[in-house]
Amino acid sequence: MRTAVSAVALGPVLLWASVAHADEQPDLSNLSIEQLAQIKVTSVSKQPQPLSEAPAAVYVITAQDIDHSGATSLPEALRLAPNLNVQQVDASQYAIAARGFNGLQAGNKLLVLIDGRSIYTPLADNVVWQLHQPMLEDIQQIEVISGPGGTLYGPNAVNGVVNITTKSAQDTIGALVRGTAGPEERTAAARYGFSLGGSAAMRVYADWDDRDGLPTATANLIDDHFRSWQAGFRSDFGGESDKFTVQGDLFHATDQESRGDRSNARNILARWTHALGSSASFQLQSYYDWYSSDVTLVRQSLATIDNEAQLNLATGSNQIVAGAGVRTTNDLFINNLNAFELDPEKRRLWVYNVFAQDRLEVAPRLSLIGGVKLERSSFVGWQVLPNVRLSYQASGNDLVWAAVSKAVRTPSRIDRQLQFLPLLAPSTDFEAEQLTALEAGYRGQPARWLSLSVNLFYNFYNDLRTTEFLDGQTIPIELLNGRKGRTYGIEAWGKAQVTPWWQLSLGVTTLHKNFHLLDDRMDLQPRNSLGADPRWQVVGSSDMELTPRLSLTIDARDVAPLDLPPAVPGYADAGARLAYDFNDRVELFVAGRNLVHRTHAENGDPGAAQLSKRSIYAGTRLRF
């Protein structure tokens, strides 16, 4: 019933949109080129989305979407993508997935990159969202690809890729200060960007978060009060044929202060792009990333060094991307809380990959994309990850595509080497989880004011993780690949520019899961492997500039109950943000999340889940 409400509420609005007028822009035709070059523009956010070249299910969150949303953290901003299911676990922890397998343990099939740096950790094969706190005002866009990342992204892009890019330093010149405060959370951030002469520029920033602990529905109340800061810089320089980027961040967090829990992280990245004539370019990127966290007598740390080279080449009707990479990680896991341990305690792992992809125009409007990545890790031998895509440009703005791809989730340290004898034996036989995905989609602009995307997927999984008794009857247990299954679903979303000052968007996703154990196999912890997902979710938003100075954004979501116990009922909730911009320098706003209910549950993790809570805050952004 609740779905019906959102659809009914938006239906007439979308119809009405069809009679609205076209874009209105001020008349620039009488200005000289020098005057045009001096006009301050609203940067990239208004641009049509530069979607990935590969025909795939892509949703792009723009800088303006983030600015106008009530989000104060990266995971909250990701709620804007209809093709992601975002479950808040506690004040700072989130479980985020595309196309299923959501959960703190199960969520190992989504790859996340910030400016080309992977934040997916191979220690446990997950993303520790609370360790990443980029300043939201510096994000240029977030590309959310549901479906296999195919050949172009790093390892473990099984069900999706979240590709976060921050603004070039040239686009963040000047100072920006933001502060928000409310009964549940406080944030502060400052950035200063400056020119280094010519086209070189640099920015430095710092941000700080203070989030109160959340309540619980069970007896399992956790002190999840979280306080963190991050600081960093980005510098872009070079001319037309050589471009350089150097950037880095420092992060520190404390939670459950009584126990002395804390996390630290730091990274530095350098990238060089060299144009080889007008139709080819070459890119080299290296980064170092380190984090450590101490939580209840468990200390873990991971250092990563990654080097990648990529060549882009256009010749005749071919567009070729090829590259190679090597990544090494050095980890540490010391557990003084219980007897679970990694053996060995420290280990260096290696991942090598080479890939090539060609986009071939086989006929006017019809392109064939074929690519393959070969990847080898310390735990498993060479994996072959091919993808084939066909795209047809039906008319100017309408694209129809279909794809077949293969992806794998490679074993993590925890999968292979966690042990607690005589209860849990190391799982030396655990192999990569396999996916073959069939996808098809449409993306286009049926009218000037309306963009639409509809994607269908049918996934075949093999060798999914199961927790089994070693001899089928009694302890020890170990991790094996005892399950296979299928998922399918639809992802559809649309954006309507009703008037130049009003944008509406609506997205719907469905997910059907059908898994079964292989003969004579068991799974003692299905939730740890399959996750707990809603069968559908609906997200909608309305973004209005009521006057040139006053904007109102409203968002709502309706999420079905989770499909594996413990029971988490479906919920619907909404947020809003009202902002007044005094003179392009001073902006004041009030915003709220989860306004409909005082608390609601989003995740059922037996050891960690707390309740999401209504949060209202006021804030300001100053630019000078």
Added chain:
Amino acid sequence: MRRAALSFAAAVAAAWLAPAPARADVSDLAVKAAFLPKFARYVTWPASALAHNGQMVLCVIGDDPFGTMLNQSVTGQQVDGRGFVIRRLSSAAGASDCAIAFVDGPRTGEVLAALRHNPVLTVTDSRSSAQHGIIHFAIVGGRVRFYIDEAQAQAHGLVISSRLLALAIGVNQG
């Protein structure tokens, strides 16, 4: 959810009642669209080019980010007594008449290669293309600026005036 539905209803009502305000800010695309016809005043084409019924042909090849914005920006614009016509093409085929070609989309490199020796001012955008045309838009300090590849312009048989070169962030002289 009833409250959410109500707030949506309220939003819709507010939108009906609110007067339509003029936008205070300008999209970078509007500025780029305004630049395109104006470039023609500062470029000299070989005498053999520009034979198209006395009109300048402004082409958009591949993706079209501008839509009606470009049509508005050429309205009433003239260069040496020539008006503009806009042509939207999916590939370099049929581009022989183009005086200015804004090239965008996944096949930008390919289109640029095909137009290599034509007397056409190719324009690209750093937001969507790593490939550079003769003019390559970039946003610097919140303003729309561009790089100019003078060496590439020469290969196309074009001469670019110093007034335009003076506005470039960088000029490649080969």
